Amino acid sequence: MSFDPHIITDHLDDIGNGFLVTLGTWSSGVVLGLLLGLVIALAQVFGNNFVRAPLRVFIEIIRSTPFLVQLFLLYYGGPSFGLEMDPIPAGILGLAVYGSVYFAEIFRGGFESIPRGQLEAADCLGIGRLRCIVRIQLPQMAVIILPALVNLVTVLCKETAVLSIITIPELTMVLTGIGSQTFAFVETLLALCIGYLILVEACSRLGMLLETRVGRFMQRQPQ
């Protein structure tokens, strides 16, 4: 086994592009997934049974099928529904849908953790439902659900590796591609492992910083 760092330095441009694609699909998937998840959670918490039951089925199905299978359905099966997409938008949409149901469950747990009395009090004070969500429920939830959200965001970072299978030129695709061209599997696979470790570690560190920032009001116990 020999180790030749030139394999990596020679392809730095391609690897950089792959890294950007990973970052791009990951961040847009997360943002879209968060929004979709919030909508699903709101519909579950405030909707009637006609809204809730199909959503429940949707959540169960997405949660019990592999991300790869969902991607295949979306990307290869999509055109039969008239949903023809390039790999990258399909990947982002797939990631967002996959993440959204997990985000929704986290949000739902957050909504349930706010004492009912507060909502009744807000109602008595004439605060509307939307304002109640934005000003009372979401800010208090944020502290509670942030660790779970950060955890899910790192999980989604790792799921982006699967996007290489539907030919999205992200980090995994680029580096394994270089590996099979040059037969330098050692260097490329090690670089790949280190790349993801850095990404995931950076994300969880950022999450911790955010937790202390968001939780700064929680330091003092109320009297």
Added chain:
Amino acid sequence: MFDWPLLQQNFPLLLGALLTTVEVSAASLFIGFFIGIGVAAMRLSPTPLLRRLGGAYIFVFRGIPLLVQLLFIYYFLPRAGLPNMSPMTAAIISLALCCAAYIAEILRGGFLAIPGGQLEAAGLLGLNARQMLVRIRVPQAVRLTLPGLINEMILLIKASSLVSVVGLADLTRTAQNLAASDYMFVQDYLLLAGFYCLINIPLAYAGSRLEKRLKGRGA
């Protein structure tokens, strides 16, 4: 969009592939469970070096995407001097190593929930560390963390779809092959999704039932 006779023809093929998926998942869960116990015990050991090692294991195997781990084990290890391995072996090794890291974290919570007095009592009764782990800590930790372990089982079954990448003819790979030959992508992949739901939804249901029971008991 749907071709019923074709669906009937593909169904038994996928049913056979379901067996491979279940085999791979069960074997990796079994191996991963024992590695997980070891790693969890290391993380809680009084020796700092062992604690570090356990932490490093979890950091590495939880921080790298499973797909990358799988490629690493399948393509890299044979070049590092290990013998070539079959896709099946590579799949089981990588799934086991990865799920061990998650199982270790789940079991760690269970270990911590066991009152310290029990271990002191066991020590006084003359049990050594290994006996304590096998007879006292593991049985209780598993009972306490069963919902978490079932959840991990679901994640593992889903993750096993990735082994299709190294050419193992599991559910996903078989459906891919079928779709590539009959071009009925929607129908084949929906059937595939259905098979995964068939295993995972009952598991999820069992998990939530157990969780409720554990909560009801106040444990």
